[in-house]
Amino acid sequence: MGLRRSIYKTPAQLRSMVEPGLITAASLDAVRALIAPGVTTGELDAAAFDVIRSRGAESNFQLVRGYRHTTCISVNDQVVHGIPGSRVLEPGDIVSIDSGAQYEGWNGDSAITIVVPGGDAAVVDARQRLSDVTEGSLWAGIAALASARRVGEVGDAVQAYIEAQGEYGILRDYVGHGIGRKMHEAPTVFNYRTSDLGAEVKPGLCLAIEPMVTAGSDATFVEDDDWTVTTVDGSDGAHWEHSVAVHDDGIWVLTAADGGAASLAPFGVTPVPIP
Ligand code: MG
Ligand code: MG
DSSP: OOOOOSSBHHHHHHHHHHHHHHHHHHHHHHHHHHHTTOOOOHHHHHHHHHHHHHTTTTESSSSSSTTTOOOEEEETTEEOOOOOOBBBBOOOOEEEEOOOOEEEOOOOOHHHEEEEOOSSSHHHHHHHHHHHHHHHHHHHHHHHHHHHHHHHHHHHHHHHHHHHSSEEOOOOOOOOOEEEESSSEEEEOOOSSSSSSSSSTTTTEEEEEEEEEEEEEEOOOOOOTTOEEEETTTEEEEEEEEEEEEEEEEEEEESSSSTTTTHHHHGOOOOOOOO
């Protein structure tokens, strides 16, 4: 009989989470730099893979059973889990890219959403706003974690932020998670208010917080490829994610080069490097 692994990591284990977080961030920086009309999602995936491999890490998505790509790339009415391939990006497409690296047995997980330059201005504006609302809700959730007593306060903050921005759908069937030796660990991190506030927030906790938001209804279905999650009403989707560590002196966003400093400043939160 073995002991269940604690969801709270030791200070040394937290330090091991830094490098995979930075490699994950670098893989998304490479994708971001490539996004333009005419580029295929497969080319974006290859760019992420090259960065992860060149830094001596592995793609943790490729370690998921049945999945052989480095990223998930979801376009327009696809919200998450889209499979990269021959699809060519068009002006004005809204593209969510989810990537992750495993380095020396520890994992990073992060996602960004980008609107491809060009295209109809009204469409682009609405899609950029959807991305901004989703990203803002992620940072609101991370800011809440800085002073939260229970994990459920994150979802409360994410939902409250989105509701204050207008009529958007929040996916209910897909959630954030703990992260460490495995990409997906306990506890579950909901993107909405729950009656059970869940685990205690204490030093050693590492969470992947990842709001998935639509411009319409939150109803989704899985496409025939058995992966891609698409909106039923055809509305656009966005997905932002960061891996975040709680330590003795504060919080640190592992998948942001500045630990989240710039994006947390409006919330009055200053991240502290992991000692
Ligand atoms: Mg992810
Ligand atoms: Mg994740």
